[in-house]
Amino acid sequence: MPVWRFRNTSIIYPKYKLLEGILAARGLNADELSGASRLDPYQVPGMEQVARRIAQAASNKEKVLIFGDYDCDGICSTLIMMRFLERCGALAAFHLPSRQDEGYGIRPDHVERAVDEGFDLIVTVDNGISAFQAAETAQVLGIDLVITDHHEPQDKIPEAPVVDPKLPGSSCYREYSGAGVAYLTCCAVAQLLGRPEPEDFLDLVSLATVVDVCPLTGDNFVLARRGLLQMRSSLRPGLQALFNCNNQYQITGRTMGWILGPHINAAGRFGDPLLAYNLLSAKTPEEAEPLAAELKKVNTERKNAVEVIKQECLSMYDGSYFPLLASPDWHEGIVGIAAGRLVDAVSRPAAVGAICGEEARFSARSLGKFDLVEALAECQSQTGALLRFGGHKLAAGFSLNSNNIPEVKGFLNKFAQECLQPEDKVHWIEVDASLAAVPPPSEVASLDYLEPHGKDNPEPTFYINDRAVDVKSGTGWTLVRLNSGLKYFTSQPIQAGDRVHTVLSLAVDEYNGFQNIIGNARDVRPFLCSRNNLLQQYLKWRRGEEITELAEKIFHELDLERTGDNNKTNLFLSPTFLRFGIVKEGRKR
Incomplete structure (x- = not known):
């Protein structure tokens, strides 16, 4: 049962334009989001030493092993570093460990094998921050190891050059994906070698950042946005093949997170990560299509197996x-x-x-x-x-x-x-703005500026209080038309004539050359219950005054008494509040 949380109760359309209102509600700056200024890779701690060693390897055409990870972030990180080092002249090879046979991260036996095969340098991507034994083995055997990672360090750091935005004392942006760190490392090396930054890899950074559920804020949003636009202008053949070469798909955070990402992850989770690597690196549709077909098969098997485990977990x-x-x-x-x-x-x-x-x-x-x-x-x-x-x-x-x-x-x-x-267990719906009128398609289309959506950058959500004047239903759908003219789909029961409070997302629907606004309801309620109002009701109740039936029910659920002392309790322990509750967080302007 969701609790609505209003970011700022004064953000109302058309007082604010839609995009302007969302930015204001979230405290965002349009100039910062545009990423006009170039990101400085040397702000990430450890970058200088790591970049110089990799640049040396490229200049001297050394034999370099890239050690990656089996998930989408690790696969994208590996492909970025591999293609960049090849471009710079290094003799690069890579290894993606099998999750089932090798597990996560580089181990001493991986280092020993690299020495036996004549490598001069090992570069980890999306792993290594806890590879203490591998770092010790590298020192003993005399092979250089550098670590690029984004995971939280433990109470010590491996004895090797490390670049990680979460190192102790770091003052840079902390939430990069592994692919983001790998990309910034390549940018730093490019500067040392006098080469252009490898911006053609930003699509992989965007995909990894969204799929690895990294916060889409700050530098991450800038990188993910640039990569999203790159995907829209030139989508890799492998990703096209996952869409069945269907150009109707618009690349968004949702399509990355719910269509592309699960397939890429399925290879490492339920098969061989090399399958996903080969798909992402495919140069032609003919090369990509059989790989995509195999990956779809693996993903179907993965989904079925997950459902079995989930049901067994629930029974246990x-x-x-x-x-x-x-x-x-x-x-x-x-x-x-x-x-x-x-x-x-x-x-x-x-x-x-x-x-x-x-x-x-x-x-x-x-x-x-x-x-x-x-x-x-x-x-x-x-x-x-x-x-x-x-x-x-x-x-x-x-x-x-x-x-x-x-x-x-x-x-x-x-x-x-x-x-x-109790707040940790609440399912929150963040409400960005209220609608006092139906916006035109151009305003709704402008919200695309905030893509890709994902963690800490959800799809904009709007609140409207209006009467349902027409309700149509079919198999699996209900379409509601409000008095204002706004239409939205919902799965909740509504009768024509009902006064309803709705939170919804907005999209532009184009049919036969005409554009219309259509909503998708996140939640619909007959009434709302505000935390602020409940506090006022509680004070009245304690003074012996009459209060609403709903408030009295909530106080009963919390075991509060009208007279005498009450122990401190938490409002989110009330099932009724969890069903109808709203929290107003934002300051009024």
Whole structure:
């Protein structure tokens, strides 16, 4: 049940134009979003040393191994670094590890193999910040290793040159994808070699940033926006093949995140990441089409397997604050997706794992402000049971001896019970602006300036309070026309004549040469319940005055008493407020 959160209650169309209002509500600056100023790669800590070593390798035509990762971000990072080093004259090769056979990240045996094969330099992309043993092995064997990564470091840094925006003391933008860091590293090397920056790789940066669920803010938005426009003007044959060469698809954050990304990720999760790499690097439709067909088959198998694991997880869920579930029958490559589905279903952080012999390998997902890296670090500090762990606040991985599962499960459950807040479990709908009139198609079209949408840059959402004058329904759809003339689709029951409060997104629908505005409802309610109003109702109630029936129901759900002392409680513990509640966050202008 969603709670609406109004960013700024004074942003109303047509007082503000649509795009102007969204920017104002989100506190964004149009000039900054346009990315007119060039990003400085040397602001990222560690860049100088790493870029100089890579530039040296390119100048001397050294043999360089790029060690990547098996997900979309790692595959895109690998392709960017590979093509750039080839362009600069290095003798480059790459390795994408098998998730099931090798696991995540570079290991000592990978370093040993690189030495045996005569490589002069190893460059990691989208991994390496926790590769302590690999760095030690490289030192002992006398091969240079440089690390480019974007994951959170632990309490120490590998003894090797490292570029990572999250290094301690960093003052740069912190939220780049692995592909973003790889691209900026290439830009820094290009400057040293007097070459143009490899802007033709920005489409890969954009895809990786969206699919890896990195915040689409600041520098990330600038990079992702440039890459999006590049995709729209010249889409790689491999991506065209995933769309079945259908030019009707408009490249957006949604198509990247929900169509392209899952297919690219499926290769590493449920097959061979080389399949996705070859698809992205394909030069012709003839080369791409059979690869896309195979990838679609793998993705279908992946979706079916995820659904099976999700249902088994739900049947095993015992109501704990941090469910930790594992089975030897589950495919390691898709337990992360299953963990995300479990989080959505139970509104708790969760970890789902595959038991491989004596080792259990988990992927965890979180929600709200619950920090997985903090939880896992504390778990390791208190229990010492984790063999490896790392990742981000909302998505992380770890492994342990399967005998230690009960101990780790108990610790994480207790940690979540103490740290998880009711607000973390709320499904929020962020409302950007209110509509007092129906905007013209040109204004709705201007919202494309904010693409690609994704984490921390959602699709604009509008609020309208109006009467439904006409309702038409068919199989799987209901179309509502409001008194204002605005039409929207919804899955919720509405009767003609109802007064409804609606939050929706807007799009331009073109048919037979005519453009019309069409909405897609996110939520529809017969009435709203404001947190601010409830506070006033509570004060009246305590004075013995009459209040609304709805307010009294909410106070009863929170175990509040009209007289005497009440313990402090949280409004988000009320099911009624979760169903009808709104929160007004923004300052009035």
